[in-house]
Amino acid sequence: MNRIDQLFLNKPQEILNIYCTAGFPALNDTLTIMETLQQSGADMVELGMPFSDPLADGPVIQESSTRAIANGMRISVLFEQLKGFRDRISLPVILMGYMNPVLQFGVENFCKQCAETGVDGIILPDLPMDEFETEYRPVFEKYGLHLIFLVTPETSEARIRKIDSLSKGFVYAVSSSSTTGKDKDMGDQQAYFARLKNMKLKNPVLIGFGIKDKQTFQAACANSNGAIIGSAFVKAIENSTNLQSSIQSFVQGIKG
Amino acid sequence: MDIAVNTSHSKYHVNDKGYYGRFGGAYIPEMLYPNVEELKEQYLQIIGEPAFQAEFEQLLKDYVGRPSPLFFAKRLSEKYKANIYLKREDLNHTGAHKVNNTIGQILLAQRLGKKKIIAETGAGQHGVATATVCALMGLECVVYMGSIDIERQAPNVARMKMLGATVVAATSGSKTLKDATNEAIRHWINHPVDTHYIIGSVVGPHPYPDMVARFQSVVSEEMRKQLEEKTGNTNPDYVIACVGGGSNAAGAFFHYLDEEKVKLVAVEAAGKGVNSGFSAATSQLGKMGIIHASKTLLMQTEDGQIVEPHSISAGLDYPGVGPLHAHLYETGRAQFLNATDDEALAAAYELSLLEGIIPALESAHALAKLKDLPLKPEDVVVVCLSGRGDKDLETYIKHLK
Numbered sequence: 001m002n003r004i005d006q007l008f009l010n011k012p013q014e015i016l017n018i019y020c021t022a023g024f025p026a027l028n029d030t031l032t033i034m035e036t037l038q039q040s041g042a043d044m045v046e047l048g049m050p051f052s053d054p055l056a057d058g059p060v061i062q063e064s065s066t067r068a069i070a071n072g073m074r075i076s077v078l079f080e081q082l083k084g085f086r087d088r089i090s091l092p093v094i095l096m097g098y099m100n101p102v103l104q105f106g107v108e109n110f111c112k113q114c115a116e117t118g119v120d121g122i123i124l125p126d127l128p129m130d131e132f133e134t135e136y137r138p139v140f141e142k143y144g145l146h147l148i149f150l151v152t153p154e155t156s157e158a159r160i161r162k163i164d165s166l167s168k169g170f171v172y173a174v175s176s177s178s179t180t181g182k183d184k185d186m187g188d189q190q191a192y193f194a195r196l197k198n199m200k201l202k203n204p205v206l207i208g209f210g211i212k213d214k215q216t217f218q219a220a221c222a223n224s225n226g227a228i229i230g231s232a233f234v235k236a237i238e239n240s241t242n243l244q245s246s247i248q249s250f251v252q253g254i255k256g
Numbered sequence: 257m258d259i260a261v262n263t264s265h266s267k268y269h270v271n272d273k274g275y276y277g278r279f280g281g282a283y284i285p286e287m288l289y290p291n292v293e294e295l296k297e298q299y300l301q302i303i304g305e306p307a308f309q310a311e312f313e314q315l316l317k318d319y320v321g322r323p324s325p326l327f328f329a330k331r332l333s334e335k336y337k338a339n340i341y342l343k344r345e346d347l348n349h350t351g352a353h354k355v356n357n358t359i360g361q362i363l364l365a366q367r368l369g370k371k372k373i374i375a376e377t378g379a380g381q382h383g384v385a386t387a388t389v390c391a392l393m394g395l396e397c398v399v400y401m402g403s404i405d406i407e408r409q410a411p412n413v414a415r416m417k418m419l420g421a422t423v424v425a426a427t428s429g430s431k432t433l434k435d436a437t438n439e440a441i442r443h444w445i446n447h448p449v450d451t452h453y454i455i456g457s458v459v460g461p462h463p464y465p466d467m468v469a470r471f472q473s474v475v476s477e478e479m480r481k482q483l484e485e486k487t488g489n490t491n492p493d494y495v496i497a498c499v500g501g502g503s504n505a506a507g508a509f510f511h512y513l514d515e516e517k518v519k520l521v522a523v524e525a526a527g528k529g530v531n532s533g534f535s536a537a538t539s540q541l542g543k544m545g546i547i548h549a550s551k552t553l554l555m556q557t558e559d560g561q562i563v564e565p566h567s568i569s570a571g572l573d574y575p576g577v578g579p580l581h582a583h584l585y586e587t588g589r590a591q592f593l594n595a596t597d598d599e600a601l602a603a604a605y606e607l608s609l610l611e612g613i614i615p616a617l618e619s620a621h622a623l624a625k626l627k628d629l630p631l632k633p634e635d636v637v638v639v640c641l642s643g644r645g646d647k648d649l650e651t652y653i654k655h656l657k
Contacts, residue, residue: 155289177449
C-alpha cells in the first residue's frame with residue numbers, strides 16, 4: 001500500500017505535513033531535515049524541487065529555491081541523495097515542483113526514479129488536470145505514484161469532484177486564493193472549509209497556504225484531515241545554526 | 257474590423273485546445289483556473305459582438321489615431337535596392353503597437369466586470385499603454401516592471417506614474433521582463449476575482465496568445481489595404497518584425513499566415529552575439545519548455561531552469577517566444593534571424609539619418625536585417641516599425657559616437 005494511504009488509514013486526523021525545499025539551506029541538508037522531522041513528530045514531508053520561476057510560491061519559498069539551485073540542487077542530484085533513504089525514514093514523502101524541470105528530466109524517467117527511491121506522491125501545481133488525464137495518468141499509475149491536485153475557494157463544485165476523482169492520496173485545499181506564505185485570516189475561510197467537508201470527498205483533505213503556527217494548524221485541522229506548512233518552516237530553518245534543534249522546536253511549537 | 261476572422265481551419269492559428277502545433281496550452285496553477293477559464297469561454301464571443309467591435313474600432317480611430325500610415329521609405333529603399341515600406345506603429349498614441357491590444361483588453365475587462373487591472377512591462381511601452389487605457393476607463397492599474405528596466409526606461413516609468421498607475425519593481429531573478437511577468441501572475445493569484453491581467457505580448461496561458469494576436473491583427477489588416485492602394489497588390493514579398501514575446505510580429509504576420517508566398521521574417525535579439533552567453537535569441541538557443549504557463553521554445557538549462565536573457569532593448573529581453581512563433585519557427589513558415597545590440601544601434605542611427613525617424617530599439621532589430629536579406633529591386637518589403645525611440649534616447653546618447 002502507498003505510504004500516504006497507509007498514513008491516513010492509521011491516523012485520519014491532525015496530519016502535519018511539512019514542506020521544505022530540497023538542497024536548502026545547504027545542499028546536503030535534505031536527509032537530515034527529513035530524519036529530524038520524523039523524529040520530531042511530523043507525519044509527512046513535502047520536498048520542493050527548486051525551480052527558477054516558481055509562480056505559485058511567495059518570496060520565502062522562491063528565495064529558498066534560488067539558494068538551493070545555487071547550492072547545486074537539481075532533480076538528478078535529489079534522486080542521488082534519496083537513494084537508500086527508506087532505510088532511515090518511513091514517513092510518506094511527496095515531491096513538489098513545476099512542470100518544466102520534470103519535463104526536461106522526462107516524465108517517465110522521473111516517475112521511475114520516484115518509485116525506485118521510495119517517493120510516494122507528486123504535486124505539480126502547473127500540470128493541467130486534462131493533460132494529466134490524457135497523457136500522464138498511466139505513467140503515474142504504473143509506478144504507484146499518487147498525484148495530488150489543488151483546490152481553491154474559487155474552484156467550482158463540479159471541478160472539485162473531478163479533482164477528487166483524479167487525485168490520489170489526498171486533496172490539497174489551498175486555504176485562500178494566494179501564493180504561498182501570505183498572511184491571511186483563516187476565519188474568512190470557514191464557509192469554504194465547510195463546503196469541502198460537506199462534499200464528502202473520497203480523498204482526505206489537507207489544508208495549505210498560510211498555516212504558520214499552532215493556532216492556524218488547529219483551525220485547519222478542525223475542518224480537514226490536517227495541514228501543510230511551508231513558508232513558516234523554511235523561514236524557521238533558513239538561518240539556523242543548529243538545524244536539528246530548530247526543527248524540533250518548530251514541530252513542538254505546532255503540535256505541542 | 258476583422259478581428260474575429262474565422263481561423264479554425266488554418267494550421268498556423270490556435271486550435272480549440274489552445275495549441276499551435278506542439279506549442280501553447282495553459283499550464284496554470286489551480287488558483288488561476290477560474291480566471292483563465294472565464295476568459296477562454298468568453299473572449300471569442302465578446303470580441304465578436306458588433307457593439308464590442310464598433311467601440312474597439314472607434315477608439316482605435318479617434319484615440320489611438322489609426323490607421324497608422326504605411327510609409328514608403330524612399331532613401332532606405334534606395335540604399336537597400338528594394339521597395340521598403342514602414343508600418344508606422346510608432347505614430348500610435350503612447351508610441352507603440354502595444355495600445356492596440358490594451359484597448360481591446362480593457363473593453364474585454366469591462367465586459368467581464370473587472371475593476372482592477374494588472375500588467376507587466378519590459379520596455380515600458382505596454383505599461384504605458386495599459387496605464388493609458390486604465391486612465392481612460394477609470395480603472396485602478398498596477399504595473400510590474402523589472403528593477404533593471406525601471407532604470408533603463410525612466411521616461412516610461414514617469415509616464416505610467418503620471419497616468420495614475422502604481423509601478424511595482426520586480427526584484428527577483430534577472431529583474432527584467434520575465435520577472436515582471438512572474439510578479440504580475442503572482443499578483444493575479446492573490447487577487448483573482450476582481451482583477452484582469454492585461455498581458456502585453458502573445459505569451460501566457462491560452463487564450464492570451466490568440467487574444468493578443470487578434471487585437472494586434474489590425475496591423476496586418478491595414479497593411480493589406482494600404483499595400484493594395486499603393487502597389488495594387490495586398491501582399492508584399494516580405495514582412496519583417498522584431499520578436500521578444502512577439503506581439504508586433506504576430507500582428508504584422510496575422511493576415512499573411514496562410515499566404516505562403518509572403519515571406520515572414522522574425523528578428524530576435526542576439527544581444528552581444530548568439531553564443532556569447534548574453535543573448536535573447538530564443539529560437540536559436542531555446543528548446544521546448546514551459547514559461548509563464550505556455551509550452552513554447554524557451555532558453556533553459558539542461559535541468560529546466562530558465563536562463564537569464566540579455567538584450568540592449570528591454571522589450572526583447574525575454575527568454576521565450578509566444579507559442580505561435582515557436583510554431584512558425586518549427587514549421588519553417590517564418591524565417592528567424594537575429595540582430596546584435598550593435599547591429600540594432602547602427603540600424604537606429606541609419607533610419608534616423610535617412611528618414612528622420614528615430615525608432616525604438618526593439619524595432620531597430622527588424623531594420624537591422626534589411627542588409628542580410630536577398631532583396632531584389634522589385635521586392636515589396638514591409639518593416640513593422642513597432643515603436644518610437646524617445647524612450648531609448650538615453651541608450652542612444654550613451655552609444656552615440
